[in-house]
Structure formats: C-alpha cells, structure tokens
Amino acid sequence: MRQRMHSLLFIEMKPTFLPIVPATRRETTSQKMYLVSRTETFAKLFFIVSFTGLFMYVALAFYSFHTAYTTVSQVGKDQDSSSEHDDSDRFDKDLKYILLWTDKSLKEHVNLEGQSPFIENGCSEINCYITTNRTILNQDVRNFDAVIFNISLLLNWSRWPIHLPKGRSQRQKYVFYGMEASDDHPICNLLVDNFFNWTWSYKFHSDIFTPFIEVKDMKGKVVAPNSNVLWSNSLTRTTNSVINVTKTRAVAWIMDKCEILSNKMLSILKLKQALKDHNLYLDIYGCGHFQCPQEDCKKMLQRDYYFYLAIEGAISEDFVSTEVLKAYDNDVVPIVVGGADYIKFLPDNSYINFQYYTEEKLAAYLDYTIRNPSLYKEYFTWKKFYTIRKANTFNGYCQLCKLLNDKKKFNSFSSYADFRKWWFTGSLKNKCIPKGAERYTDLLGYLNDSSRIG
Template identity: 35%
Template sequence: MYSTISVLFLRSLIIDRHIEIVEIDYLLRRPAAAIERELTIQKRVVSLFAMKKKLERLPTDFRFILKWSQSFSHYNNLIYKNGQQPFLDNNCTFRNCYLTNDKGLITDVTFFDAILFDVENRWDPHPIERSQYQRFVFVGAESAANFPICAKIYNDYYNLTWTYKLDSDISNAYLNILDKNGTIVGPKVDMTWIKPMAATPDEVTVKIAKKTKAAAWFVSNCNAKNDRRVIANHIREALMAYGLDIDIYGWCGKMVCPKNQFSECLQLLQEDYYFYLSFENSDAEDYVTEKLLHAVMNYAVPIVYGGANYSRFLPPGSYINAKEQDAISIAFAINEAMKNPKVYEKYFRWHNYYSYAKAGEKAEVCKLCEVLNSPPTFTAKKDFKDWWNTKGTCKTTI
C-alpha cells in the first residue's frame, strides 16, 4: 500500500504542470459491513437518548457544528476554517454558528447542533450516541457514482443533505445561471427557459467568427468509469471523414497546457475552437461540474456527456449531448456548424437572456447557519440509499 501511495504522491508532483487535478479515489476504506454494524447499534441506542434533557439555549447562542471528517480541514474545502469566521467572512444573516473539528470542544458529542459527514470518508467510525435535537448532515461534492451509498441502513439516518444534487436541502452546485439582471435563476429541477429566443447578439457573432479548429478537450483522468475516453475516440474517428480532429490537452492527449497557465488555455479555447468536450468522469444525476463552464464562459459549444438531465443546466439548442447522439451524427453536426456560420450562431442565442458563473460559497455556508437557527426537529431523509446512488454502481445491496 505504501508503494502505491508513494507512486501517487510522485505523480501528484508531476501533474501540477497540467491543467486538471488527477481524480483519485481514497485508498483507505472501511468495509461496508463494519459501517452497517455501527449504524445498526446507533439506531438501537438512539431511543435511549430521546428523553435526554434538551439544553437550554438563548436565540443568540452559538450553534456548534462538528466536522466529523478530517477531510473538511483541507484548505481547498469550503468550510476548512474553524470558528465563526466563515459566517462573518460571507456576511451571513445568521452568524451565530461555530465550526470545529474538535469532538471534545463541548462536554458531549450529542450537544452539537449539527455533525457534518463527508461522503468520501469511509474510515472514521460514526458516533454511537445521537440526540433527537441535532442534525446529521450528509455532505457530498463528488459523484454518487464514484462514492455510492449502498447500505439500506442509511435510510432515515441523515437529517439534511448538502450536495451538488439540485433537490438537496443545501445546494452545492458547481455553477450558477443568471438572468440579465444578475439574479440567479438556475440550475434547478424544474428549470424553464425563455422561448422563442432572438437571434444571437452581434457582439457574440463577432467573437465566434474567427474560430478555425473543430474541438478541444482538457482532461487528465484517462480511465474514467463511464468510458468517456472511448466516446471521445469514436467522435475523433468520425471527424476524420471531414479532415477534422479533437485537440486533447493533458495526460490523455498530445497537447500540453500548464496548470499555471490555465487562463491562457481558456483564451485559446475562446479564440480557436468551435466545440468543447464537457465530459464528466462518471454518470450521476445532476453531477455537472466546472467542465461545462469551460465551454459556456468561453464561447465554445459544449458537447456534454454525463448522467445529468442537461435541460436543467443548458438552454435547448445550445449544446450537443453525446449520450443521445452517436459519433457519426455528432461529427456531421460539427462539420455543418464549421461550414455554415448561421448554423453555428444559433447555438449562442441564449446570450440574449442568460450568463453563467462559478457558484459562490456564500449561499451554501449561510444556508447551513440559517437552518440551524430554525426549530430543531428530527426528520431524517427516507430512502436515502436510492437518493444517493447511480444505477449499477452497487454490486450488492446491504
């Protein structure tokens, strides 16, 4: 195992020269059966604490939030800072929340108002004691296909969900869709789009008029579970009939784009490429990452591939879905757009009404504190296993 860790560490030093961080699963995982035993015991003993006297709290008292998983302490994490600072920094309406990794900060773990659990963490034992007044929060930024919940024991376990899924209690989407007033209007489950749409604005047609290359793809994980590389190769083969190709940057291709020059690479995408492969590394509902932003924020048409319903994220007629079209039809569409500027311009009509941006952190952090200032009730999410899963990812059902 240590030799494996050493190899991955050395590779991480090298990969920093490229544009994407390598997507590696955690090496250490506890058996699902061990987790099931813990949670079964907890469900049995939680009733013993149902009559535990509730702490007397003033409305202005701190809401203490325990980060059960050490992974929340990574500097790239949204809530890596401890204390009250994240809520002050984001100017939240409710700021009386306090984050900590210290399980002994207060006398009893059942007195924490909320405990955050990371979906990627499979080694820390779950707490046995549980108060009926505290929230157990499921936090998931990574794909449910890569980190599925296969045990039924999680049903009725978590009170709140904080994930990229659009029906989560606290949204952790990777992107925002804004109207022309700068108001966030999506993505959302019941997303509606303005139609019909007017012709593409003149300033956009000028930007896209000088493009010369068919498509680009920035990628470093060559062995994604959903075989996205196979799909990309099929499209490349189909494009050969038109004398076109896909320029692949990173570990999986011959083109190089240093990570510290990523903004220059995106500028190259904006100026030269008609299309961009916004391929996710796995298929999961609503799992749409910054890969889509590379295209829509840089005047390239996204060719998407993933498990999401993309009508929640993109206006109709603005993209090509490689899950719904075969390689030959995609290559034909690329060639037609490159030959006929009017055809290509139609992909960008949405610019009259919408814009895209990377999702901010304020809404998520503030929502957490807001929820904890509402009356505490134990309403765990039913059928959680079916909610956080992707068909076929669980080989067995516990």
Template identity: 35%
Template sequence: MAEGNLAFLENKCPFANCLVTDDSYYFSDISQFDAILFLGRDISNIKMPSVRSPKQVYVFAAQESSANYPLCDEYLDGFFNLTWTYRIDSDLYLGYFTILDLAGNVVGPAIDMKWPDVLEPTCDELKIKLRSKSKLAAWFVSHCSTLSDREGLVEEVQEELRIYGLSVDIYGTCGTLTCPTKEPELCYEMIERDYYFYFALENSFAEDYVTEKLLTALNNFAVPVVYGGANYSRFLPPGSYLDGRELGAKELVNQMIDAVNNMTKYYDFFRWTNHYVYENRIQANEICKFCEIMNDERKISDMSVRDDFRRWWNDENYYYNCLE
C-alpha cells in the same frame, strides 16, 4: 466551507453565529456538536460516532459522483437528517456553479428551470469574436479510464472526424498536447480564441452530476459537448449545447461539422449570453440556509431522517451497486 463563521459573514447571512470546524475534539464529547457533516467520499473509511444526541443534526455532503462513491450500508437509511450535495433535490444544494440572470439574480440550476420561449439573437460583437476561431474541438483531461467511458466516445468521434481530416485536440495526460497548468488563463484564452467546441465530458453517469467542466466551454465562448447522466435542461438553455450521449458519435460529428460550415447556426448556440451568466461559486443562499436551520429550534426538533437514503443517493445505479 471555511472554518469559523467566515463563510456566513462573507455572504451576509441573516444568521452568522454558526461555527464550522474540522476538529472533532473541539468539544470533549462529540455529542455536544449541534451538527456533524459527513463527506460522502470518506464515509466508508471513517469511524462513526458511537453516541448521538437526540437533537444532533447529521448532514450528508458530497460533490463527488454517486457512481464513483456508491453507499450501500443498510444503516445509512434513516441516518441523515439533511443532504447537501450536487443533486438539485438535496435539502441544500452544493453544485459546481451558479446561473444568474443579467440583473445578478440566482435563477438556477433548478429541477424546473424556466428558460425563455425565445432567446435574443447573438450580438454582432460576439459574432466577430466567434469568426476568429479556426480549430474544431478541444478536450482537457487527466483521467484516462472512467466509468462513463467518455474516452470511448472520443475515440469514436475521432474515427468519424478522420473522414474530414479533422480531430479533437486532447490536452493533458490522456492526449498528445499540453497547456501550462500553472497558468490556466492561457489555456482558457486558447479555447476562446481557437476552438469552436469544448468537450465537457463527465467521468460517470449520475443524476444532476454536472461539474465545472461546463464552465470551461461557456465562459470561453466555445459550444459545450456534454456527456453525463444529468437532465441537461436543468443546467443549459435549449440550443446551447450538443449532447454526446444522446446523439452518439456519428450524429454528434455531423452536427459539429454542419455548424462550423454554417456560421449562422453556430452563432445561435450563443443566444444564451443575452440572458445569463455562469459563475464558478456555491450559492450563498444555500450557505445561509444551513445556519438559519441550525438557529430554528422548532425545525430541528421536528426534523426527521431520510429513510430511503441509499436508493436516493445511488439513483439509477442502486440495483447494480447495492443489490447485486
């Protein structure tokens, strides 16, 4: 979030009198801050405040996966008043993208996402664009060894694809192909023009951890192949993606080949475009909600702490990360 109150002004928040700063010496006494925000990836390396005002709000904020940044210190249970993370059940949501309907209303992501029972057929104009594609799949990647072992999945997929004389084209430091990072729009144009599928694989498995990789596929008219620890029905309409973790390499390849050989099936992956838009931005209402909370003295005085923080944050990895 930008320093000062710019974020609250730009988003036309009902309250814009909150001031954000990264200067811990802005006040002579750190207990004078109404709220202190702690970044999850930095907590293990920072000196915690020695004094805390009874009215001071401690906020835990994170966009990095809990699997990559586990937090196991016992004092963290009962330490934070608010959570502001990529997890949808956080007090404030800090996801990598926002889902809007065609009227511009924010509709997701959400735990209980309500997708239409029937999605309208893909329009003819988009079908023409999709018919120009000629390459099976691409993957842009710079981290070659990950907790999720996504590289292992791709290796298995490559083995399955050799039967068909095909492969996943890998761009970046982990592959043999390059695309100009200083001109990303050229890379996106290439995805839109050439590739049927795009591998949107996460580096670790964690609840609701779905990053902007997904938008590379969705906003460039390629079908996303996902791989992560999230329940993807919270993020994507049914029939709009393939789940590599769920399908496994062999079945994933079977479904990719089947869709390319039957364009009617391939077109159906894009029915969502008649209903939704995906944007790479934080939800404005979450930014505004924070300042509203800070202006509500009653809410602050009644605010409790999260006693189960470690179990919540580390989710399914809690036992392995913290109790072994």
C-alpha cells in the same frame, strides 16, 4: 369656723413645687434623644442600602450564570444523550454549533472556523459557529447542533463505524455531505440507513442543494439550476456579439483525470473518426496526448476551437460539474456528456447534448454549424441575458445555518431510512463488492445486507 375654712382654702391653693433639674442634666437628655434619632435614621439607610445591594448582587449573579451557561465551555454541561431537552428558549439568541467531523475533505473548499465565515459570506442567518474541534463544547460532541459527515468517511464499508461519535443526542442533526458522483461512489454499508437526518449534495432532492455552477440573469438573480427553470424565449436569435468564427480546429477535450471508462473512450474514438470524414479533428490534451501550449489551454481554446467536449467524470443524475465552464469562459460551445437533465442547468441553445446524436450524426451537425457562421453565433445569444459561473461553495453552509434556525424543521424528526437507495438508485449488488473483508462472516453478512435492496 371662718378661720378654719380660710386655713383649708389656704392649704388647697398652696402652689405645688416641681423638682428643679440642673441645666447640665437637661442637655444630656436632649443629646441622648438626638443620638437615638440619628441611630434610627442610619439603621433605616443601612437597611435600604443593604437590600438594594443584595438585589443588585442577585441580578448580577443571575446574569453571570446565564452568560456562562451560553458560552462554549458550558453548553449542554448536563445533557443526557438518552433524553430529550426543551431548548426552545435558548435557541432564540444562542449560536448554532456545527462540527465538521471530517476536517480534511471539507476544509479543502474554504477555510472554516468560528462565526466570521457566515458574516463574511453574507448569509441570511449568521448566528452559527463552525469548527473541526470536537472538544470545545465541554468535550462532548452531543452538544453540537449539527455534525457533518463527508462521503469520504463512508466509502470504506468495514472501518468507518469505528470513527463515529461515541454518543449521539436526539436533538442534534447528522448531516451527510457528498459532492462526488453517486454512480462512481456508492455507499454500501447497511449502517448508513436511518443514520442521517439531513442531506447536503448536488442532487435536487437534497435538504441542502448546492450545485457546482449557477446561472444568473443580468440583475444578479440566480435562475438555474432549477427544476422549473424558464429560459428567455429570445435565445435562438442571432447575436451581435463579437465571436471568433474563423477558428482553425473543430473539437478539443482536456483530460484532468486519466482514468475514464472504456465505453466513454470508445464513443470518443468513434466521434474522432467520424469527424475525420468531414476533414475535422478532435484533439485530446493531457494524459499522454497533446500538451497545451505555453500560454495555457484557455487562450488556445478561445483562439483555435469551435467546440469543447465537456465530459463529466460520471453519468449521474443532477451531476453537472465545472467542466462546462472551460467552454463558457472561453467562447467555445460545449458538447455535454453526462447524466443530468441539462435544460435545468444551462441556457437553451448554449450547448449541444451528445446523447441526442450518434457519433456520425453529431460529426455531420458540427460540420454544418462550422460552415454556417450565423448558426454558430446563435449559441452565444445567452451572453446577452445570463452569466454562467462557478457557484459559491459556502452557500451550503448558509443553508445549513438557516435550517438550524428554523425551529419547526429543527425540532421535527427526520431520517433517511433507505439512504443507500437515496444516494444511488441503481443496483448495489454489482457496485458493492466489499474490499478488505478479513473474515468470511463479514463477506457473507455484507452480501446478505446488499441483496435486500437489489
């Protein structure tokens, strides 16, 4: 029995022998495990790189699309003229595009194309682009933020609708531009009523007010024209400036345009006769009258004349052209003839207003002033306080760009329902006799439309 137990113990304690794996086989297994590990690592890196590349590609694609969308060729590609668009987001950074619908009359003043004019003229807002090219915005004028129509396009009552844009967006602004005197250039076509959103002219109550001249103080601040201007209270004091008071002629008038209303000419002839009674003379230059000497009219005015007859081409509200500068630039006192309230435009005691005198009284006053040099010199006291110059013709474009950047004004609707009456406040019946009417129905319809507004 002891022998049997010993046998059993021997059997249980017998060592277990594992199979012997050759060395070459062990190395192959390790290599496989290493390759699997490396493959997994490369797979992870590949996934990370691919995901990063995909993200960068999407970001770049979005940026490219946004940039392309804001370029000229893509602006408003899918715009529909019959619906409103919410463009408030893109208006923060994008250019405001302005189309000059009439290229001839506006380009006479300044050479306009692109964004650079707004930068060069020191506008407060410079993110505007101006052009006469109607096709740059995807060949659709509805994509422009503003379209400017010159008055010259509107004066032909029967044909101008033919030349209007074919479509119109509700978001864009139609701008009227008129620097001609309204009394001589009434607009008669009924279609202009409720056509314009904004106005741009020499009239104070325009959305964009651009006078022909401007008065600045010695600090360079624009003082006038201004409906509430406050002039210096020292303008009636005798000046110490060197002013020629030994001139030889009384009044000069240089005619740039030979067409003048008969009532104006009659008044001028009366003044000329009244001056003769005081041994004074009114000399008219141009249009078949005297010719300026070879050195030019300016030197002649400064040397020979006390007064200059500054007659406006039309007696219109707020219309003060550069005609007065012929006097101010040459140390001559202007005698103004126009329809404006000159106290809003010119310094006190720097001019004589014809409308406050009869021809005889004006002649007597001029004679008295010439014979009293100290009184004559008082008319030049303004030179110690102000400068009077031609206004910058680009100021109106700066104002327009500023309006286009004003979200509240741009997004609000405005329209001139009675534009014809806004432009010319008198009776249109006598002004608006249609020219070139080819059919009786055209004439009858036009007269009926005109009669509605007096």
